[in-house]
Amino acid sequence: MAKKRLVLTFPPEVVERPVVALMVRDFDIITNILRAEIHEGEIGRMLVELEGNARKLKEGVAYLKDLGVQVEEAITDIELDEALCIECGACTAVCQPGALKIEPPDWGLTLDKDRCILCGFCVDACPLDIISVKF
Amino acid sequence: MARTYEEINARIRKGEAVVLTADEMTELVASEGARAAARKVDVVTTGTFGPMCSTGAFVNFGHSDPPIKMAKVWLNDVPVCADLAAVDAYIGATALSETEGMAYGGAHVIEDLVAGKWIKMRSTAYGTDCYPRREIETLVNKDTLNQAYLFDPRNAYQNYACATNGSEHTIYTYMGTLLPRFGNATYCSAGQLSPLLNDPFYRTVGVGTRIFLGGGTGYVAWQGTQHKPTVERSGGGTPVGPAAALALIGDLKRMDTEFLRGARFHRYGVTMYVGVGIPIPVLDEEMAAYTGIADADIETIVFDYSQPTRARDPLRRVSYAELRSGKIELDGRKVPTAPLSSYRVARRIADVLKEWIKEGRFLLTAPVEPLPAEGGVQPLEIRDGEGI
Ligand code: SF4
Numbered sequence A: 001m002a003k004k005r006l007v008l009t010f011p012p013e014v015v016e017r018p019v020v021a022l023m024v025r026d027f028d029i030i031t032n033i034l035r036a037e038i039h040e041g042e043i044g045r046m047l048v049e050l051e052g053n054a055r056k057l058k059e060g061v062a063y064l065k066d067l068g069v070q071v072e073e074a075i076t077d078i079e080l081d082e083a084l085c086i087e088c089g090a091c092t093a094v095c096q097p098g099a100l101k102i103e104p105p106d107w108g109l110t111l112d113k114d115r116c117i118l119c120g121f122c123v124d125a126c127p128l129d130i131i132s133v134k135f
Numbered sequence B: 001m002a003r004t005y006e007e008i009n010a011r012i013r014k015g016e017a018v019v020l021t022a023d024e025m026t027e028l029v030a031s032e033g034a035r036a037a038a039r040k041v042d043v044v045t046t047g048t049f050g051p052m053c054s055t056g057a058f059v060n061f062g063h064s065d066p067p068i069k070m071a072k073v074w075l076n077d078v079p080v081c082a083d084l085a086a087v088d089a090y091i092g093a094t095a096l097s098e099t100e101g102m103a104y105g106g107a108h109v110i111e112d113l114v115a116g117k118w119i120k121m122r123s124t125a126y127g128t129d130c131y132p133r134r135e136i137e138t139l140v141n142k143d144t145l146n147q148a149y150l151f152d153p154r155n156a157y158q159n160y161a162c163a164t165n166g167s168e169h170t171i172y173t174y175m176g177t178l179l180p181r182f183g184n185a186t187y188c189s190a191g192q193l194s195p196l197l198n199d200p201f202y203r204t205v206g207v208g209t210r211i212f213l214g215g216g217t218g219y220v221a222w223q224g225t226q227h228k229p230t231v232e233r234s235g236g237g238t239p240v241g242p243a244a245a246l247a248l249i250g251d252l253k254r255m256d257t258e259f260l261r262g263a264r265f266h267r268y269g270v271t272m273y274v275g276v277g278i279p280i281p282v283l284d285e286e287m288a289a290y291t292g293i294a295d296a297d298i299e300t301i302v303f304d305y306s307q308p309t310r311a312r313d314p315l316r317r318v319s320y321a322e323l324r325s326g327k328i329e330l331d332g333r334k335v336p337t338a339p340l341s342s343y344r345v346a347r348r349i350a351d352v353l354k355e356w357i358k359e360g361r362f363l364l365t366a367p368v369e370p371l372p373a374e375g376g377v378q379p380l381e382i383r384d385g386e387g388i
């Protein structure tokens, strides 16, 4: 048995199709959806843990990719060096689940780790390079 | 109700000047009107802390023995422009390190200088009779430099565009990472707190205006490059999209890294966050109305940055109040918005400048010369020399 933690990004036209359910059925993969951020008509994101026969896992992932789903290795945590943060907001632009937010009244940056799907997009998006990942 | 620069400065010296930040002024004008606000307030302080690529610093290294006429210079492996007198150079913010690439650049060198760090300096030369040395390697810091002054050919942009991406792929721009299929939209202005949006027709900001720059004091040196005052304007007089800009100068040695930071936009390059604050004298009711402008009245245009042309199609007009709400509507879908310039630090700049003025440490200056109130920008055409 092999195990993988992956971030799946669904284009809007795939969001409404039960692709994960089909993958589970056709490739005999145990799927644990850890976090999901899915809305009709928008790009969807999902953090999943897949468990199954190594070859079947590979085939399952290939099946998702064929459908236009972007598949990336998940990270286990992000770290943000708050002392260096200028609270510009550039990282919030790529944080689709809204874990990183910059809002009134004080316009300070907040990170809600419970909403974070560990996609790692904010790491490159931060112009001060103060967010790092742990795999 | 009218007051002069002299009257305002006399009140500042006595510690009696009434100073509000542009955010506070917006509230006052909304609740009491411009006339009452003009009677009460002497000065409004503004602030902005955004990325500006058109940033750099002039430095003078001093002469070595034997002396060198530096032809090529690297600071921490970042090439700087030394095509000036023997030991003068200009550190351009966007120059990339020859060893680290986009991870470190001219802007980071400037930040490290301000932080007081030692910088590795390397130079080569062709050698002359009066400057025989051909190479040098040493360490410098801000105290070993004779002069170090920030000079930004363009900053304090009066408004800027809002960027989005209608293509199928993520694109990496100076407006940040733009997600495919209108996945997000970014904007980059302090809106109602931004200096030139509080003086939309440049009545008080001009050549010679003393300002807050990078944590120290500086001056408006000239109109900024791409200064473009002739543009469409909203009801309150503010331009819809980029318009005026300022060239700024100030002593780097007195600046603070809290207000001057090197940055890199992923797969785009290095740039610099520069803190700018400009005091606006409330000379009369008209200036009170200008400084009372609110985000709801300031508009810009949304462009699709995936169009690889200088003449992108405008998608829609949008106010800063909408941008700051976190979502705008584009073609019926809700697109999340994000700022790139720090509103929090912009506010801090307006607060610091307010304190300086209230404590009598910062006096206002009338412009030595006004900024051009008319003019546009010229495109660069591809010319082949025929028929010119
Ligand atoms: S992009 Fe970086 S510096 Fe800007 S708010 Fe996010 S973490 Fe802070």
Ligand code: SF4
Residues within 6 Å of the ligand: A078, A094, A095, A096, A097, A098, A099, A100, A115, A116, A117, A118, A119, A120, A121, A122, A123
């Ligand atoms: S990794 Fe960063 S961008 Fe992704 S969800 Fe977490 S905070 Fe947001």
